[in-house]
Amino acid sequence: MSLVQTENLAKIYGSGETAVTALDRVNVKIDAGEFVAVMGPSGCGKSTLLHLIGGLDRPTSGKVCIENVSLGDLSDDKLTELRRRKIGFVFQFFNLIPVLDAVENAALPMMLDGAKAAQAKARAREWLTRVGLENRLHSRPDQLSGGQQQRVAIARALVAEPALVLADEPTGNLDTRAADEIAGLLRQVAEAWGRSVVMVTHDPRIAAYADRIVFLKDGTVVDETRLNSQNGNGAQVIRGKMNALAE
Amino acid sequence: MKIQLTLAARYLWGRKLRTFLTTLAIIFGVFVIFGMNILLPTMTHAFETSVLNASGQVDVLVTNKSGEAFAPSIMHRIESIPGVQALSGNLERTINIPANYYRSGSVGALSLIGIVPRDAQQVRDYTMQKGRFLQNTDTRAAIITSSLADTLKLELGDELSIPTVNGAVKLKIVGIRAAQTLPGNEPVWLTLNEAQKLLNAPNRINTIEIKLDTTDAAQRTAISNAIAATIGDEYQLGGLASGSEFMASLQTAQQIFNLMGFLALFMGGFIIFNTFRTIVAERRHDIGMLRAIGAGRRTIIGLFLFEGLLQGVVGTAIGMALGYGLGVLIVEGTRGIYQQFLHMQLGAPVIEPGLVLLTIVLGVGVTLLSGLVPAWNASRVTPMEALRPNVVTVETRRRLNKWTIVGIVLMVAALVGLLSQNISLVALGGFAFLVGLALLAPALVKPIAQVFGAMLGFIFARDGAAELAQGNLTRQPSRAAITASATMIGLAILVAAVGLISSITGGINTLLEKTLGSDYLLVPPSIGVWGSDVGADETLAERLRSVYGVSAVSTMRFATTTVGDQTINLLGIDPVEFPKVSGLNFSEGDPNTAFEQLAKGRGLILNGVGATTLKLHAGDAIKIPSPEGEQTYRVIAVASDVLNTKITSAYISQENLKRDFHKTEDVFMQLNLAPNANRAEVDARLQEIVARYPQFKLVSGAAYLNEMRSLYTTSFSAFYILLGILALPSLIAILNTLAIGVIERTREIGMLRAIGATRKQVRRTILAEAILLAAMGTAFGLLAGLYLGYVMTLGLNASGLYPLQYSFPYAGVVAAVALGLLFGVLAAILPARQAARMDIIQALRYE
Numbered sequence A: 001m002s003l004v005q006t007e008n009l010a011k012i013y014g015s016g017e018t019a020v021t022a023l024d025r026v027n028v029k030i031d032a033g034e035f036v037a038v039m040g041p042s043g044c045g046k047s048t049l050l051h052l053i054g055g056l057d058r059p060t061s062g063k064v065c066i067e068n069v070s071l072g073d074l075s076d077d078k079l080t081e082l083r084r085r086k087i088g089f090v091f092q093f094f095n096l097i098p099v100l101d102a103v104e105n106a107a108l109p110m111m112l113d114g115a116k117a118a119q120a121k122a123r124a125r126e127w128l129t130r131v132g133l134e135n136r137l138h139s140r141p142d143q144l145s146g147g148q149q150q151r152v153a154i155a156r157a158l159v160a161e162p163a164l165v166l167a168d169e170p171t172g173n174l175d176t177r178a179a180d181e182i183a184g185l186l187r188q189v190a191e192a193w194g195r196s197v198v199m200v201t202h203d204p205r206i207a208a209y210a211d212r213i214v215f216l217k218d219g220t221v222v223d224e225t226r227l228n229s230q231n232g233n234g235a236q237v238i239r240g241k242m243n244a245l246a247e
Numbered sequence B: 001m002k003i004q005l006t007l008a009a010r011y012l013w014g015r016k017l018r019t020f021l022t023t024l025a026i027i028f029g030v031f032v033i034f035g036m037n038i039l040l041p042t043m044t045h046a047f048e049t050s051v052l053n054a055s056g057q058v059d060v061l062v063t064n065k066s067g068e069a070f071a072p073s074i075m076h077r078i079e080s081i082p083g084v085q086a087l088s089g090n091l092e093r094t095i096n097i098p099a100n101y102y103r104s105g106s107v108g109a110l111s112l113i114g115i116v117p118r119d120a121q122q123v124r125d126y127t128m129q130k131g132r133f134l135q136n137t138d139t140r141a142a143i144i145t146s147s148l149a150d151t152l153k154l155e156l157g158d159e160l161s162i163p164t165v166n167g168a169v170k171l172k173i174v175g176i177r178a179a180q181t182l183p184g185n186e187p188v189w190l191t192l193n194e195a196q197k198l199l200n201a202p203n204r205i206n207t208i209e210i211k212l213d214t215t216d217a218a219q220r221t222a223i224s225n226a227i228a229a230t231i232g233d234e235y236q237l238g239g240l241a242s243g244s245e246f247m248a249s250l251q252t253a254q255q256i257f258n259l260m261g262f263l264a265l266f267m268g269g270f271i272i273f274n275t276f277r278t279i280v281a282e283r284r285h286d287i288g289m290l291r292a293i294g295a296g297r298r299t300i301i302g303l304f305l306f307e308g309l310l311q312g313v314v315g316t317a318i319g320m321a322l323g324y325g326l327g328v329l330i331v332e333g334t335r336g337i338y339q340q341f342l343h344m345q346l347g348a349p350v351i352e353p354g355l356v357l358l359t360i361v362l363g364v365g366v367t368l369l370s371g372l373v374p375a376w377n378a379s380r381v382t383p384m385e386a387l388r389p390n391v392v393t394v395e396t397r398r399r400l401n402k403w404t405i406v407g408i409v410l411m412v413a414a415l416v417g418l419l420s421q422n423i424s425l426v427a428l429g430g431f432a433f434l435v436g437l438a439l440l441a442p443a444l445v446k447p448i449a450q451v452f453g454a455m456l457g458f459i460f461a462r463d464g465a466a467e468l469a470q471g472n473l474t475r476q477p478s479r480a481a482i483t484a485s486a487t488m489i490g491l492a493i494l495v496a497a498v499g500l501i502s503s504i505t506g507g508i509n510t511l512l513e514k515t516l517g518s519d520y521l522l523v524p525p526s527i528g529v530w531g532s533d534v535g536a537d538e539t540l541a542e543r544l545r546s547v548y549g550v551s552a553v554s555t556m557r558f559a560t561t562t563v564g565d566q567t568i569n570l571l572g573i574d575p576v577e578f579p580k581v582s583g584l585n586f587s588e589g590d591p592n593t594a595f596e597q598l599a600k601g602r603g604l605i606l607n608g609v610g611a612t613t614l615k616l617h618a619g620d621a622i623k624i625p626s627p628e629g630e631q632t633y634r635v636i637a638v639a640s641d642v643l644n645t646k647i648t649s650a651y652i653s654q655e656n657l658k659r660d661f662h663k664t665e666d667v668f669m670q671l672n673l674a675p676n677a678n679r680a681e682v683d684a685r686l687q688e689i690v691a692r693y694p695q696f697k698l699v700s701g702a703a704y705l706n707e708m709r710s711l712y713t714t715s716f717s718a719f720y721i722l723l724g725i726l727a728l729p730s731l732i733a734i735l736n737t738l739a740i741g742v743i744e745r746t747r748e749i750g751m752l753r754a755i756g757a758t759r760k761q762v763r764r765t766i767l768a769e770a771i772l773l774a775a776m777g778t779a780f781g782l783l784a785g786l787y788l789g790y791v792m793t794l795g796l797n798a799s800g801l802y803p804l805q806y807s808f809p810y811a812g813v814v815a816a817v818a819l820g821l822l823f824g825v826l827a828a829i830l831p832a833r834q835a836a837r838m839d840i841i842q843a844l845r846y847e
């Protein structure tokens, strides 16, 4: 049974002449513990897909089910609660609250869920240690590098032990080494900690960390590729696919 | 809960300067309200203590409800009540002593107490320090205290001169008592007979002191109740409150201060609202992110309300502390004045629990309320907004959106209301006008910014500062409009008040000429607080009339009465003589027949304050208590004179005053000369007559008019200063929004600097923006202020409180323009510096 399932998911921005079809009848499934990368040219609807899956935005038609619950049937409060408990987000920019330090930022989802501050912070410390930030626990975002901020965001995404982690270009503004660290971390999230991860990226090298790649073009899924040790170097395979799709 | 509080505190702390500036507005409002409201209770308390002291020394005191003297016959009824051991009917009266009356020392007022020696001694203990007690047969004899003797350097056997209705009279000091320990006027005891003669109250008393035959509390209450039942409705247990007229004007003053406090708080609320709106815009990202990771709408609302709450609590606490300081300072500062002129001892500042509660509710409540709408807006921020890069949004509004149209409609309605001349429509129009202007403001920002921007372009060299500033304003017209509105409100209040005051001054000048237009005036020491002025009996007026060359003499007599809680000054005039030398400004009723009607039956002309507080109109009837029982008077007209505008007063005929209140004492006179009179000769003759009545000062009408004019000018200039203080919050508002504007654009300014803008250019941009904003606010403020001033003038005129003539506040307009621009520049200094000094790297990293 899959954790996430979309049915003919469509999103149209605007109306009339200026209408933009960002997603057009997308059907994807994501299994528990699976690491999926979403790729495609700029403007093809990757972020839109992620937002709809995460319940941040409402689709124009079709639906998203998480654990067989259709998000469209939920009230704003219920949806918020679901995001809090089931989903962790890592955004490309501005992940953190500037006035809170690393621990407080990472503890936020649990605090928002009404957990005791001490408990939430202990868990946040644990996750920050796992993502390698044990020395920067009490730094504020403006005292952290971009990569470190991203890692705090990952710790925050994981602290409430969600079933699903959604990351939109988490390595977009990081150098190669930092990007590899983050991608490795997400791989670990899926592999060792059993969470499903959906990651948007442009970088074939980063996408190669995933189990499966979903290719989008003009709002529709044009290809899906499962990576495994049999079909060799993942990055190479992905580049090949991308070139094929570009034609 | 906890996380919201943490976040709120962190955000506030993270922007200390802004938090401080925003809170300042709340502090200011609370400061004014709390400080000013400490004063009145403190003064009331002193007043009550002095009344209490006066009555506290005997078991029971009985007085007439009207406050006036009455026939002693009621004593017989009290005498026969079981438990009453002894009683003494006295005639007591505070008499104002003119300045420099005594050469040997200064005394502001004395308390004359006429007693029947034998009765009095049975009620109280009159131990003498020197000399003897009074005897029934004493005539010009008095007992004084040793403290008064010391002040005036008098010995036993010396003579004490006092002003009386018969002129100055010398009393021989037959006894001296120990210095009085309680605050209040120095008492002078004399026989009741003599007091009745000197005060022109034959066979009248005004207090009955009663001694009971038991000390048992329960029994005493029972006896008091029996007394209360016997004396009926027209009398009361308890002392006479001298100075209640003064308390009334104190109350008016407090109301004015309260109004100012509320306005300041309103401004504070506006500033908070403004700031919160900006904060929400600035934190869209954070909010969206919080929403994305699972913060509910209520959590977001809570976060902002906590921020409001924290600021409200801190601001209120500081404001109250400062307000208390102000209260103490004023109490201490006026202690001497109070003692000297009102003979009351001010105690420590009194803080009523109700006031504390009210202030807290107001201070915190206004902050919370102002934060409510922005908080709600914040809760509507979608998680999606966290995911878009932070670009200061450029507002794209259509030229005519629905609010603009509503604004235009409201303003048109306001103008229609104004033209209708109907007072309630005009008042409603005033409100519509302000709201309409505020709604219209965003649409006006662009054209106004262009006009002023072009003007600024000439002032600043063409380095782009003016253009950039203009661009900054026009891309977010609603924010600019809100800031400009803050200035607008501040200046509108200023201009409106100046308009109102200049109209009042104009009105008062006319009134002064009307009421004080006579050739000569005889004025007592205290104008308006007539109760403690000793007047003259009819002989003085007769003497003055007999002077060759005097064509008319009008006298004014005085009594008080109390309807409900409201003390009313009854002014007795001669319906025939009064209009010859003086006049009233009528707002209701027929001026031509009013005085004639006054002569017929029981009728009165009520002044504006009276008509407003008692809610009466011409033609209504009013029941007023008098020593002769309750009387029904008909309201003939509503009209005011200049001396009694502030206190509830009514004019009745001297005939009625004599019949119902037994008062025939003239406390104020006005004289006119015949056209062909020899001024010098008449003057000399009048001086000679008046010299025998030292309580009066003979002044020429013209001289007195000038004196009064300058008095009004002075008191109004004090009002202007207060207005200036009120305009202060609008300075805070501009400063605030500008500072916020700089904070908000930190990254942008950093970028400007990075691509080569010099510090000077950045500073100039901010300065130009501030001046633009201020100019806009000033323009709005002038418009709104002129309108409001006009509306308030019409309103006050209709209420009859003050007679007014609308006069255009040229001075106010000039002051507002100067202040508006000055504020703009002042407000820009801090943010401009901050922007210019900004570290480029820091600015670019700023989140």
Ligand SMILES: Nc1ncnc2c1ncn2[C@@H]1O[C@H](COP(=O)(O)OP(=O)(O)OP(=O)(O)O)[C@@H](O)[C@H]1O
Binding pocket: A013, A014, A020, A021, A022, A040, A041, A042, A043, A044, A045, A046, A047, A048, A049
């Ligand atoms: N709020 C919006 N209003 C209108 N159109 C939008 C909006 N958000 C996205 N779009 C449009 O929808 C399409 C898909 O956008 P989306 O952000 O999902 O693309 P993307 O694949 O994430 O691109 P990128 O790789 O550049 O981030 C684009 O054509 C975009 O212009």
Ligand SMILES: [Mg+2]
Binding pocket: A046, A047, A048
């Ligand atoms: Mg995207």
